[in-house]
Amino acid sequence: MLDQVRHYRLYILMFALNLAVLVGVIYLLRRPEPRIIAISTPAPRVTSTPILIEIQVSGAVNAPGVYKLSFGSHLSDALERAGGARPDADLNALNLARRLNDGDKIEVPLRAAAPETATLAPPLVKTASPKLTTTLIAKVNINTATLEQLAALPHIGQALAQRIIDYRTLNGAFKKIEDIKNVRGIGDALFNEIK
Numbered sequence: 517m518l519d520q521v522r523h524y525r526l527y528i529l530m531f532a533l534n535l536a537v538l539v540g541v542i543y544l545l546r547r548p549e550p551r552i553i554a555i556s557t558p559a560p561r562v563t564s565t566p567i568l569i570e571i572q573v574s575g576a577v578n579a580p581g582v583y584k585l586s587f588g589s590h591l592s593d594a595l596e597r598a599g600g601a602r603p604d605a606d607l608n609a610l611n612l613a614r615r616l617n618d619g620d621k622i623e624v625p626l627r628a629a630a631p632e633t634a635t636l637a638p639p640l641v642k643t644a645s646p647k648l649t650t651t652l653i654a655k656v657n658i659n660t661a662t663l664e665q666l667a668a669l670p671h672i673g674q675a676l677a678q679r680i681i682d683y684r685t686l687n688g689a690f691k692k693i694e695d696i697k698n699v700r701g702i703g704d705a706l707f708n709e710i711k
Contacts, residue, residue: 615685
């Protein structure tokens with residue numbers, strides 16, 4: 517009998533191997549599928565504290581005073597908080613779209629107010645007979661002046677006036693008058709003529 521078993525030993529091994537594979541496949545097929553567990557975390561609550569700036573509004577407004585506005589507010593927002601402009605206010609002298617900075621002081625001018633005049637140093641005019649001319653112009657606030665007001669300054673013109681407004685829009689108000697020399701095209705000589 518041992519001889520017969522030896523003779524069929526290869527068949528017996530193949531049968532046992534096939535049986536093991538069959539049992540393994542049946543086990544894998546009958547095994548339950550893993551459950552998908554969904555874990556949901558609540559979205560974090562964003563409670564952002566708005567950044568506030570403090571500005572002072574005075575002049576031709578209905579309620580002058582110090583107001584807190586959110587960061588990124590414009591001059592028009594400040595006028596609204598101050599109760600709006602009075603009927604005699606000269607809003608054309610202001611850039612209502614100007615972005616405000618903390619600590620700004622806004623003076624809303626009166627329309628009826630006569631502008632102060634300043635005498636500029638007389639420029640030399642080279643002609644057959646040498647002459648000195650004196651030019652009188654109104655003082656211009658470089659932080660609130662319109663394109664036309666800036667262009668009326670000596671040696672400024674439309675292009676340089678637009679550069680001044682663009683610089684003011686990007687960088688905020690000029691802190692001191694000398695800061696206008698940061699505008700491309702305004703050097704010491706031109707600054708001395710217009711200051």
